[in-house]
Amino acid sequence: MAKWWRAASGALRMVVLSPASRPAQPRTSLYHTIQAVPRECTGNRISARDRAQGRIPAVVFSQSLLEKEPSSTRSSSRKYLLTTEKKQIQAIMKSVQLPFLCSTTFPLQIRAGSGSSTLIESGNVLPIKIHTDRETGKILNLVFVWADDGSHLKVDVPIVLKGEDDCPGIKKGGCLKKIRDSLKYMCPAEHIPPKIEVDVSNLDIGDRVLMHEVKVHQSMKLLSKNDTMPICKVVAAQLEGGELAQQ
Numbered sequence: 001m002a003k004w005w006r007a008a009s010g011a012l013r014m015v016v017l018s019p020a021s022r023p024a025q026p027r028t029s030l031y032h033t034i035q036a037v038p039r040e041c042t043g044n045r046i047s048a049r050d051r052a053q054g055r056i057p058a059v060v061f062s063q064s065l066l067e068k069e070p071s072s073t074r075s076s077s078r079k080y081l082l083t084t085e086k087k088q089i090q091a092i093m094k095s096v097q098l099p100f101l102c103s104t105t106f107p108l109q110i111r112a113g114s115g116s117s118t119l120i121e122s123g124n125v126l127p128i129k130i131h132t133d134r135e136t137g138k139i140l141n142l143v144f145v146w147a148d149d150g151s152h153l154k155v156d157v158p159i160v161l162k163g164e165d166d167c168p169g170i171k172k173g174g175c176l177k178k179i180r181d182s183l184k185y186m187c188p189a190e191h192i193p194p195k196i197e198v199d200v201s202n203l204d205i206g207d208r209v210l211m212h213e214v215k216v217h218q219s220m221k222l223l224s225k226n227d228t229m230p231i232c233k234v235v236a237a238q239l240e241g242g243e244l245a246q247q
Helices: 002-012 044-052 073-077 086-096
Strands: 034-038 055-061 080-085 106-111 119-132 139-146 152-162 175-178 182-188 196-199 208-210 230-235
Touching: 034 086, 044 055, 044 139, 055 086, 080 086, 086 139, 152 175, 152 230
Parallel strands: 034 106, 055 139, 152 196
Antiparallel strands: 034 080, 055 080, 106 119, 119 139, 152 182, 175 230, 208 230
16 A cells, blocks of 8 residues: 555656746646545544544535535535555645645545546646644645636645835834635636735835735635725834824
8 A cells, every 4th residue: 555655656756847848837836736545434443544544634625515405416425535655645735735725726636446447537636624633733634626727726835925125114213913814715726826925015105915906817706794804004113102103
């Protein structure tokens, strides 16, 4: 079993090239193809046994199953209980890193069993939950949804601020306050961005960036009842006693 996992993950692992030499290709091809096999039984004891053998329990299904009224019978048939290889998942998390893991899609291949060449199902998936042990930080199980081209998924996309070194407000002694760490969008699976970069290089004291001002792909729909809420702003620094510094 262990030899097969190592061979499969090694053969399918993709090398991430430097930006200068990276060819134009789909983002998912730059990462590992996750290898998995079905598991028929569930329960704490079985999951603990899998982890002891170097595997991580997982499940994959269509996002429509999270809705109150699933709209497709095919969606139900694409739910699989799986086990994945721990070393491969750890390598993925090391290369992608949180918080970008749950806004990055990956290829998945489900084989019939250990050492089998029979492919049951394959496609792109999006991680939506990574359960870890609070004390040790070890991965307990994974939850994926299918991310087929043409499907639309709800995704919390992390926000990364850039241009702080050139920000006029900060140069004047102000403080850049980040209000939102992420924004939720309805995204076509093929256009899910791992992160959203927000340029703050032109912000002065009192300036802010609102949700609807964030530039994203035109196919992405912001899921917010109030898109005029700020995601970051530059505020004046405070002196001792709570008074605002004079600029």
